[in-house]
Amino acid sequence: MRTTTIALVTGANKGLGRETARRLAESGWEVFLAARDSARGTKAVTELAAQGLRVHPLALDVTSQDSVDAAAATVRAIAGRLDVLINNAAIAGPSMDPARTRAEDLREIFETNVFGPIRVLNAFLPLLRASGQPRVVMVSSGMGSIATLTDPRWKDLVRPTLGYPTTKAALNMLTTVYAAALPDIRVNAVDPGYTATDLNGHSGFQSVSEGTAAIVELAGIGPDGPTGGFFDRNGAVPW
Template sequence: MTTTLITGANRSLGLETARRLIEAGHTVYAGMRDTASGDDARALGAHVVQLDVTDQASVDAAVASLPELDVLVNNAGVLGSAFGVDDLDAAAIDDVLATNVTGVVRVTQAALPLLRASSNPVVVNVASGVGFTRWLTTPGHDEYPVAAVPYAASKAALIAMTVQYAKNLPGFRVNASDPGYTATAFNGFGGHQTVTEGTDATVALATIGADGPTGEFHDRNGRIAY
């Protein structure tokens, strides 16, 4: 049995990832800041755990409650409150980095002892094409019109972190996924993909074997060349 922890699993992409991995046979622990929002995850058969990626005590308690761990999906993320440069200040970028970057490190580091005990340890970091500079600068891509600095910077950092974790953990499979422009509350349901399409890459990377890729960035069509 594969045991999986998903952060930010109470709704949208995290909840759909939980549904699909449970369907694939995983035992899923659905991490979320407010467990009162976990009824949908419970209905799927997930084990709901309180987990705030910005709070070390919360992360430590959540990881300590797990009997074992094979797959970690770092899905929790925030969009932030600054969408240009006129409304940008240091506090605005700090808030986004605290969840999207530092939070991923906090959870991953806490989970490493359990993952190291697994015969097939897997980490999937849910990034974004908004963190991929080639798409930010290519007219016609969904990412091109995005002007927000904090979110783009956080996801670019997460892609680089994924590569560095993969280099440091050769026995692991560590990859980043791009959900694409998916209709969720995150973007006011403005995306053109369903949540199932938006979780294709994450689910594929969460179910790879020990001979699977590592240090790569994938969308639902496969590997994205750096």
């Protein structure tokens, strides 16, 4: 008998997270749509229900340990395990001249983009280990690629800031370390590409469907699939 795949997507009330939740639910997966704002999360769930898709709303603020622990307890009570964790929740943070950026200016973005995925993975690790085929997808960015940002072709196209690129580079390293430390779990990072979302004021040239292609693909890999890699929708990308 075929077992339904159970997935959780953080930051899923809009943008890439919502589209990922929609696509996975459309594939017949049981999906927990996690959102910091419960009202917005419920609204997204209602909108998906109008499309004939059933997903579970889940209150989850990645910056709050109590919220993360409560969310893990809810998933345990409803599903008993977790097959796929998609750490998508992130903020853009301040866009400031690096020379004028203080450590305090970066505290919120690190709490969300770096410490958030650590909190969530730690809390859900027992549920992932209850799965026969656990996977973790870290939604990173090409902005976190040192190879990309030092490429001369990007020199005048990317405004230098400390927050977002630094946190995504840290997330890439977390991916590498978790993949080595958790050989029983497939752990990969994804660069969605420059996608039109609220994060960039909808200036991206990709649709959310294109932006979620690699997320969905890595969420669905088998036990012999890659781990510790960094991918976009065209394949492996440089760190």
